[in-house]
Amino acid sequence: MKNIVLIGFMGTGKSSTGRLLAQRLRRVFVDIDRKIELEQGMTISEIFHTYGEEYFRQRERATIAKVARYTNTVIATGGGAVLNPDNIACLKRRGVVIWLTASPDVIFERTSRRRGSRPLLDRPNPRDAIAGLLEERQRLYQAASDFTIDTTAKKPWQVVDEIVDVLRQGGYLRGRSRSKSWQG
Numbered sequence: 001m002k003n004i005v006l007i008g009f010m011g012t013g014k015s016s017t018g019r020l021l022a023q024r025l026r027r028v029f030v031d032i033d034r035k036i037e038l039e040q041g042m043t044i045s046e047i048f049h050t051y052g053e054e055y056f057r058q059r060e061r062a063t064i065a066k067v068a069r070y071t072n073t074v075i076a077t078g079g080g081a082v083l084n085p086d087n088i089a090c091l092k093r094r095g096v097v098i099w100l101t102a103s104p105d106v107i108f109e110r111t112s113r114r115r116g117s118r119p120l121l122d123r124p125n126p127r128d129a130i131a132g133l134l135e136e137r138q139r140l141y142q143a144a145s146d147f148t149i150d151t152t153a154k155k156p157w158q159v160v161d162e163i164v165d166v167l168r169q170g171g172y173l174r175g176r177s178r179s180k181s182w183q184g
């Protein structure tokens with residue numbers, strides 16, 4: 001079975017929804033950022049502050065190259081994974097790509113919860129940073145994705161239900177996975 005790859009801006013729920021989706025489908029879950037943190041023994045913020053963004057992008061590139069060779073796995077990427085076309089090319093080879101979106105206000109609200117964990121938003125006016133990065137990246141997410149799901153007004157479990165629905169309709173899931181109808 002193909003990997004299920006979640007892409008999208010910071011705060012759209014790739015990491016949290018990805019974990020829930022993997023539980024639902026009983027698949028392995030890999031969060032690229034968490035894997036980098038474990039392998040490096042540092043948080044993403046520490047890596048950015050100590051070695052700079054370019055170094056982080058190299059680590060991200062190498063980790064994605066490795067994980068893209070897995071199968072049957074739910075993969076949550078970091079929001080900047082689309083910046084390097086090689087990342088997307090290798091993830092698409094064995095994966096179906098789902099773009100999670102959210103309004104700028106919701107992105108701001110969700111990314112404010114754990115301040116200091118997203119170095120690109122660690123600045124006096126994070127709203128402006130969000131607007132600028134969204135503008136730069138929107139077309140990259142669009143071009144990379146097979147399906148889009150707006151998470152703005154949805155609970156994480158509703159996002160998971162929607163992902164399962166689109167994957168099933170697209171013929172990417174075999175059989176029945178426990179879905180809302182099974183939970184009564």
Ligand SMILES: Nc1ncnc2c1ncn2[C@@H]1O[C@H](COP(=O)(O)OP(=O)(O)O)[C@@H](O)[C@H]1O
Nearest residue numbers: 010011012013014015016110113151154155156
């Ligand atoms: N659909 C949702 N509704 C409400 N909160 C959410 C939703 N999805 C994620 N969150 C919360 O938003 C924050 C960022 O989510 P996260 O999964 O880390 O996003 P990403 O990996 O895309 O940056 C977390 O506190 C998470 O619990």
Ligand SMILES: O=C(O)C1=C[C@@H](OP(=O)(O)O)[C@@H](O)[C@H](O)C1
Nearest residue numbers: 009010011033078079080118119
């Ligand atoms: O958008 C980005 O460039 C980044 C997003 C972060 O991941 P999330 O999207 O999971 O927050 C993390 O990879 C790093 O801080 C850079």
Ligand SMILES: [Mg+2]
Nearest residue numbers: 014015033078
């Ligand atoms: Mg994440």
